Amino acid sequence: MQIPFLSKFTGMPFNALQEHAEKVKECAWAFQQAMECYGSNRCDRFEEYMKEVDQLESHADKIKGKIRASVHKHSKTPVMEFQLFMFISEQDKVLDSVEESLNWISYRPSSGMPENLKKDFFNLVDAVITPIEELSVMVAETKKYYKSYSEKQRKIVIDIIQNLRKSEHEADQLEDTLKLNIFSNETDPAAVFHLVKLTEMIGSIADHAENAGDMMRAIIAR
Amino acid sequence: MEFYIFAIIVLVGLAVSDLIVGVSNDAVNFLNSSIGSRVAPRYVIMIIASIGMLAGVTFSSGMMEVARKGIFHPQYFLMPEMMTIFLAVMLTDILLLDLFNTFGLPTSTTVSIVFELLGAAVAVSLIKTFASEDSYTAVVTYINTGKALAIISGILLSIIVAFICGAVAQFFSRLFFTFDYEPKMKYLGGIWGGLALSMITYFILIKGAKGTSFLTSEAVDWINNNTLKILSVSFIIFALIFQFLVTFTRINILKIIVLVGTFALAMAFAANDLVNFIGVPMAGWNAYEIAAATDTPFKTTMEALQHPIQSNTFLLLIAGSIMMITLWVSKKSRSVTSTQIDLSSQDEGMERFGSFVLSRIVVGMVASIFDFLNRLVPKNVRIFISKRLDPSAYKPTAVTSGKMPSFDLLRASVNLMMASAVVAYATSLKLPLSTTYVTFMVAMGASLADQAWGRESAVYRVTGVMTVVGGWFCTAFIAFTVSFIFANLLHYFGLFALVSLVLLAALLIFRSFRYHSKREEEKGGIAALSLKDDLDAAYAVNTAFEQTGHFLNEVSWSLRACFDGLSAEDRQRLRIIRNQIKNLQTITNIIIANIFKTLYMLDKENAEHPRRYTMTVGALQEITESHRDIIMRAFHHTINFHSGLLEDQKEELRRVRIYVSRLLENTAIMLLKRKKIDYDYIENQCEKLTNLIQELDQKQIKRIQSAESKTRLSILYYSFLENSEKISTHTRILLDIFRDYFLIENNKKTS
Numbered sequence: 001m002q003i004p005f006l007s008k009f010t011g012m013p014f015n016a017l018q019e020h021a022e023k024v025k026e027c028a029w030a031f032q033q034a035m036e037c038y039g040s041n042r043c044d045r046f047e048e049y050m051k052e053v054d055q056l057e058s059h060a061d062k063i064k065g066k067i068r069a070s071v072h073k074h075s076k077t078p079v080m081e082f083q084l085f086m087f088i089s090e091q092d093k094v095l096d097s098v099e100e101s102l103n104w105i106s107y108r109p110s111s112g113m114p115e116n117l118k119k120d121f122f123n124l125v126d127a128v129i130t131p132i133e134e135l136s137v138m139v140a141e142t143k144k145y146y147k148s149y150s151e152k153q154r155k156i157v158i159d160i161i162q163n164l165r166k167s168e169h170e171a172d173q174l175e176d177t178l179k180l181n182i183f184s185n186e187t188d189p190a191a192v193f194h195l196v197k198l199t200e201m202i203g204s205i206a207d208h209a210e211n212a213g214d215m216m217r218a219i220i221a222r
Numbered sequence: 223m224e225f226y227i228f229a230i231i232v233l234v235g236l237a238v239s240d241l242i243v244g245v246s247n248d249a250v251n252f253l254n255s256s257i258g259s260r261v262a263p264r265y266v267i268m269i270i271a272s273i274g275m276l277a278g279v280t281f282s283s284g285m286m287e288v289a290r291k292g293i294f295h296p297q298y299f300l301m302p303e304m305m306t307i308f309l310a311v312m313l314t315d316i317l318l319l320d321l322f323n324t325f326g327l328p329t330s331t332t333v334s335i336v337f338e339l340l341g342a343a344v345a346v347s348l349i350k351t352f353a354s355e356d357s358y359t360a361v362v363t364y365i366n367t368g369k370a371l372a373i374i375s376g377i378l379l380s381i382i383v384a385f386i387c388g389a390v391a392q393f394f395s396r397l398f399f400t401f402d403y404e405p406k407m408k409y410l411g412g413i414w415g416g417l418a419l420s421m422i423t424y425f426i427l428i429k430g431a432k433g434t435s436f437l438t439s440e441a442v443d444w445i446n447n448n449t450l451k452i453l454s455v456s457f458i459i460f461a462l463i464f465q466f467l468v469t470f471t472r473i474n475i476l477k478i479i480v481l482v483g484t485f486a487l488a489m490a491f492a493a494n495d496l497v498n499f500i501g502v503p504m505a506g507w508n509a510y511e512i513a514a515a516t517d518t519p520f521k522t523t524m525e526a527l528q529h530p531i532q533s534n535t536f537l538l539l540i541a542g543s544i545m546m547i548t549l550w551v552s553k554k555s556r557s558v559t560s561t562q563i564d565l566s567s568q569d570e571g572m573e574r575f576g577s578f579v580l581s582r583i584v585v586g587m588v589a590s591i592f593d594f595l596n597r598l599v600p601k602n603v604r605i606f607i608s609k610r611l612d613p614s615a616y617k618p619t620a621v622t623s624g625k626m627p628s629f630d631l632l633r634a635s636v637n638l639m640m641a642s643a644v645v646a647y648a649t650s651l652k653l654p655l656s657t658t659y660v661t662f663m664v665a666m667g668a669s670l671a672d673q674a675w676g677r678e679s680a681v682y683r684v685t686g687v688m689t690v691v692g693g694w695f696c697t698a699f700i701a702f703t704v705s706f707i708f709a710n711l712l713h714y715f716g717l718f719a720l721v722s723l724v725l726l727a728a729l730l731i732f733r734s735f736r737y738h739s740k741r742e743e744e745k746g747g748i749a750a751l752s753l754k755d756d757l758d759a760a761y762a763v764n765t766a767f768e769q770t771g772h773f774l775n776e777v778s779w780s781l782r783a784c785f786d787g788l789s790a791e792d793r794q795r796l797r798i799i800r801n802q803i804k805n806l807q808t809i810t811n812i813i814i815a816n817i818f819k820t821l822y823m824l825d826k827e828n829a830e831h832p833r834r835y836t837m838t839v840g841a842l843q844e845i846t847e848s849h850r851d852i853i854m855r856a857f858h859h860t861i862n863f864h865s866g867l868l869e870d871q872k873e874e875l876r877r878v879r880i881y882v883s884r885l886l887e888n889t890a891i892m893l894l895k896r897k898k899i900d901y902d903y904i905e906n907q908c909e910k911l912t913n914l915i916q917e918l919d920q921k922q923i924k925r926i927q928s929a930e931s932k933t934r935l936s937i938l939y940y941s942f943l944e945n946s947e948k949i950s951t952h953t954r955i956l957l958d959i960f961r962d963y964f965l966i967e968n969n970k971k972t973s
Contacts, residue, residue, distance in 0.1 A: 029888055033903045040902065048898075126910075130880055137782060152794075156786065163876075 013070035014143040016063055017088070021136035023060040024094050027053055028132040028205070031098045035125045038105055039113040046109070050102050057095045064088055080219070087215035093208040094132060101201040108194050116185055117195070120178045124202055127171040131209035134164045138216055145220060157220055161213040168210035175203035225717055229305050230510055232724060236312035237503035239731075241541055243319040244499040245548040246555040250328045250562050251641075251661040252487035258563040259634035260627040261480040272546045274485040278492025279542035280535065293336060294343040294365050296524035301513035303346045303713075304524055308506040310342040310708035311335065313723050315502075317730055318700055324734040326557035327690055329697045330656035331498040336373050337698045339502075340365070341705030349713055374698075376648070380655035381663050381691070384644050388667025391640045395632060396672060397607065401615035403632050411475050412465025418479045418639045419464075420456040422486045425642035427452065428649050476631035483638030490645065491657060492542060500541050554738055562662060565686045566669035567628035568616055573682035581685040613673050633668055640664045659694065744805060762820040767960060769813045770842070771893035774953065776806055777849050778886040781949075785879045788856040791866045800857045803850050810846040814839050838959050841952040848945035848952075855941045864934045871931070874918050875942055881911040882946045889953050892960070899961050908950050915943050 034049035067088055071081055113121055138160045145153040178199050186192045252274065256267045296304065315331075315338055322329045343365055399406050399414075407414070427445050445452065464475045513519035549555065564574050596604060618627050641661045648655045666687050669675060675683045711719040780799055787795035821835045860866075867875065885907050892899050922939055925931040931939065 025887075026891060029884070029891070033900050036903055036906060037900075043902065045900070129884075133880065133884065140779075152792075156790075159786070159790070 013067050014139065014146065016067045016070060018136065018139045018143065020060055020063045020067065020088065020091060021139045023056050023063065024091055025132055025136050027056040027060070027095050027098055028129050030056065031102065031205075032125050032129050034102055034105075035121065039118045039121060041112070046106075050106065053095075053099055053102055057099055060092065060095055064092060083215055083219045087212055087219065090208050090212035090215055091135060094135075094205055094212070097201060097205045097208060101198060101205070104194070104198055104201055108190075111191060111194070114186065114191075114195075117178070117181055120174070120181055121199075121202075124171065124174045124178050124199065127167065127174050128202055128206040128209075131164045131167040131171070131206050131213070134160055134167065135209055135212055138164065138213065142216060142220060154220055154222075158217065161217050164213040165210055168206045171203060171206035175199055226301070226305055226510055226513075228717070229309060229720065230507060232720065233308060233312060233503040233506045236309075236316060237500045237541075238544060239316050240312060240319070240499040240503075241544045242548045242552070243316055243323060243554075244331050244495065245545045246323045246552040247319050247328060247558055248331055248491055248495055248658060249549055249552070249555045250559045251491055251657050252484050253559050254562050254566075254661060254665055255634040255637040256480050256484045257559060258566065258628040259480060259631050260625065261477050261484075261631060261634060267481075267484060268550055270481055270485050271488040272549060274488030275492040275545055275549070276539070276542045277485075278489035278494075279496055279538045279545075293339040293370055294347075298350075299346065299524050300520060301509050301522060301524065302520055303350070304509040305506060306709055306712045307339070307342040307346055308502050308509070309712055309720060309723075310345070310705050311338040311502050313708055313727055314338045314341070314701060314705040315498075317727055318697065318704065320554075320731050320734055321700075322693060322697070323554035323558060324738045326554075326561040327693045328558050328562060328658050328662055329690075329693055330377070330658045331495050332373075332656045332658075333377055333694065334697050334701045335498045335502070336370070337701035338705040340370055341702035342709040344702075345706045345709035346713065349710070377656050377659060380644065380648060381659050381694075384641070384660040384663035385667040387640050387644055388637070388664035389671040390667075392633060392636045392668035392671035393611075395636050397610050399632055400610050401613055401630070403630070407468055407475065411468035412461045414635075415464030415467075415475045415479060416457045416459075416461025418635050419460040419482060420453050421639050421643045421646070422479070422483050423456045423460075424449070424453055425646040426486045426489060428646045474631070476635050479635045480631060480638060483635065483642065486642060487638065487657075487661070492545065494657065496538070496541060496545075500537075504537075553742060557738070557742065561686070561690070562665060563628045565683055565690075566633075566665045566674060568613070568618070568630070568633075568669075568672065568674045569626070569628070573679060573686075575682050575686040575689060577681040577685050581681050581688055584684050584688075585680045611673065613676075629669070629672070629674065633672055636668050637661070637665050640668070662690065762816065763963070766813065766817055766820055766838075767893045767896070769809075769816065770838075770956065771890040773806075773809055773813060773842070774845075774886045774890040774893070774956075776809065777845060777949070778883040778890070780806065781849065781852065781879060781886075782883055784853050784856050785875060788860060789867060789872045789876075791860050793860055796853075796857045796860050799853055803853055806849065807846055810842050813842060837955060841955045841959070844952040845949050845956075848948040852942055852945045855938055859934065859938045864938075865932060867935065867939070868925070868931065870921070870925075871935070871939055874921065875939070877914060878911065878918070878943065878946050881907060881914065882949055885911070885950050885953055889957055892957070899957060901957070901961065904954065904957060908954055911950050912947065915947055918943060 030049050030052045034046055034053070037043035037046050037049060068085070071084055138157060141153065141157045141160060145157055179196055182192060182195045182199065186195060249271075252271055253267065256262070256270075257264070261267065262270075294307075299307070315334055318334050318338075319329070319331065347365060398410065464478075467473045467475050467478075509524055512524065513522045516522045561574065599607075616630065618630065641657075641664045644660050644664065645655065645657055669683075708723060711723065715722075780802065783795065784799050786792070787799060817835050817838055885904065888904065888907070891897055922931065922936065922943075926936055
């Protein structure tokens with residue numbers, strides 16, 4: 001239960017949260033660019049993107065530290081503090097998954113992406129990027145909600161969370177289709193293992209985005 | 223009597239609030255010239271104005287009569303009726319002045335108080351007449367109609383007189399001195415300084431002496447009867463001093479004139495306008511004291527208020543201190559001052575006001591009249607005048623803070639001199655006027671004569687002046703009406719009405735404070751986008767990249783909000799987005815202006831491929847236009863209650879919006895962070911968008927054929943698709959341009 005007027009005096013670190021969400025989004029785009037580069041035969045910038053993701057991840061870590069310090073200082077209730085940490089943690093896991101996926105690709109750099117699976121991979125990446133893009137919008141709208149405490153604004157945030165779940169569901173479906181195609185098209189066990197695991201890793205990116213949305217839903221619950 | 227003690231406490235609180243809102247509005251009168259010409263650092267100007275104000279409040283003791291007997295005849299009213307009038311007046315005054323401050327519009331605190339007193343007095347008089355079953359014409363008995371009409375007509379007349387005086391004085395001053403006035407000051411500085419300071423001194427004497435507590439009435443009479451002598455002697459003395467200064471020292475005498483003028487106007491403001499803020503509460507206190515001293519406090523008439531009462535100097539000093547603090551800290555005061563300065567600025571730039579039919583008609587008419595008059599003047603005279611008044615000789619230099627003055631010191635001194643002269647002359651003739659109206663109209667007249675309202679800005683400036691002057695008439699109307707209503711409420715509902723009105727006032731002021739802060743933040747953000755003139759080309763190019771990046775981000779966020787609003791058929795949200803279009807268009811215009819500035823700098827430095835810049839301008843305009851079109855169509859569709867998007871359409875447009883946003887924001891990142899452009903990625907995104915649009919086009923055709931989607935809905939749907947495609951195309955053009963720039967820069971570095 002939040003008391004609107006009093007809550008105004010116990011600030012949530014929204015600017016830092018927004019900054020963190022923007023870093024996650026940027027990282028997701030860099031990941032998409034890296035994947036397209038990996039899928040293309042003429043791109044030599046894969047390493048560059050890996051470095052970029054790495055840098056963005058370390059920036060995001062610094063922001064996370066700032067948020068933690070700020071939450072300790074202005075914490076409203078232990079429950080709120082816990083939910084907020086869980087939210088950042090899930091948002092952070094998006095970054096970790098992105099980094100892990102790129103690392104996983106780098107273990108078999110020469111194999112490339114099978115031509116007949118390229119489109120499915122790109123579609124999957126496209127689908128997991130969408131919920132991450134929604135995250136920064138969700139934080140921005142939540143910030144507005146904590147200013148106005150209007151039911152209408154809360155509804156906007158809830159709608160975004162629902163969109164996020166929908167996008168995650170679409171990503172799950174694409175993940176299943178891709179796995180099916182891998183098993184039906186690839187014969188090399190190492191390639192199957194590598195590609196299936198990569199598919200699951202990419203799919204987990206959207207899962208973490210959905211979890212972050214769920215955490216935000218708990219934060220704004222009345 | 224407890225209610226009236228509470229009423230007195232409320233009046234005291236309202237007096238403090240009124241001082242704050244009043245100073246915020248009136249500060250422009252004495253700060254305009256010095257801040258506009260940047261005669262000294264802001265803190266110096268503020269110190270001088272503060273000293274002037276403190277000196278002024280001590281002169282103010284005899285000026286409280288207008289509140290007690292200026293507008294109505296107190297002998298016909300009882301103490302409770304007087305309290306009703308005074309409470310209604312103060313509540314209205316605070317709300318009214320705060321409203322004007324919020325929008326940065328200067329208005330007259332004198333006019334507002336006069337009309338509030340009139341409104342409340344008429345309301346109470348009507349109630350009395352109604353109760354005594356007299357004819358309604360008896361209201362005239364209660365109101366000091368003669369004085370009220372004199373005040374109103376005097377104020378209206380002063381508006382025209384001030385404008386003409388400002389224009390004529392500035393025209394001749396410029397004719398003598400030209401825009402390159404400094405060399406002429408060596409010869410004419412003494413005369414000019416003598417003229418200006420003798421007028422300002424006379425103004426100080428006539429305005430200050432009128433209400434002073436330490437000058438005898440004989441001394442005041444002597445000043446009034448020896449105007450010419452005072453003016454002549456002070457002219458000679460000041461002329462000699464100033465001629466000495468310009469001949470033997472390097473002191474800029476115009477700075478002295480402007481600073482002394484600022485002091486004089488600040489003093490006159492405190493001396494005269496203090497009555498507008500604390501005169502009414504003090505009269506309320508006097509009424510209470512008079513009634514409490516009798517056995518029948520509710521039946522005692524208020525004849526005693528007709529006699530002059532000497533104000534407490536200590537109270538006046540407290541009032542002066544509150545005014546001083548407000549002057550230093552009030553942000554609304556800065557807004558009001560900037561309105562006047564922007565309207566009289568010599569330079570063209572981002573105009574604060576738009577244009578409307580009436581202003582265009584006025585400008586057209588005035589231009590025709592001037593053309594006609596031009597033909598009547600002999601050619602030689604015309605050439606002579608246009609040579610002397612050539613504004614291209616105006617070469618302002620930035621002050622230490624890097625900011626440019628809005629006009630030169632000659633104009634500032636004319637503003638102060640003429641405002642002082644008009645106010646002092648009218649006061650000596652006992653004609654009532656508004657200092658705000660006079661200073662504003664003198665400033666506008668002077669800027670007109672100085673050709674500050676050129677072809678590029680005249681329509682906007684005239685709109686601004688019309689808005690301000692229109693606001694003055696609204697002041698009178700609102701003041702009368704609201705005060706009339708409040709007085710009725712207070713009379714019929716007593717304590718309940720008083721508490722409710724005080725709470726309402728507090729709520730409205732809080733809301734206006736929030737609104738103003740938000741607006742200032744937006745304005746500050748937009749103002750910060752403008753490039754300064756004294757920068758190098760590389761910095762300008764980098765800034766143009768950054769600004770374009772921020773602009774693309776804004777477009778993306780706005781489109782997203784628009785799509786969400788359209789999907790949810792949220793009219794309020796769409797209205798907010800529609801209202802923000804103007805801001806985005808302003809940002810585009812500033813970026814385009816900055817690109818032209820950059821182009822100008824690059825020309826100097828042997829620019830390569832200037833066509834890039836014209837293409838950038840075109841792309842920015844197209845993106846802005848497409849963005850505007852999407853929002854306006856979504857807004858009109860929803861506001862007119864047309865059927866909402868079908869579920870399939872929502873999902874399809876969401877996908878389109880995601881690609882457009884991704885494209886815009888990725889391009890923004892590349893521009894903001896100078897990230898190496900992954901052109902393949904952008905190309906892929908664009909291709910996906912184009913394919914998607916083609917696919918959706920087919921789907922929509924099927925929906926049209928099956929009559930699933932109505933005509934208006936189809937128009938909206940297609941406009942979204944078409945504009946999204948346009949935005950993506952022009953974003954790509956922007957990227958091409960910036961990629962070329964990077965390539966050229968890299969080649970330069972490597973070679």
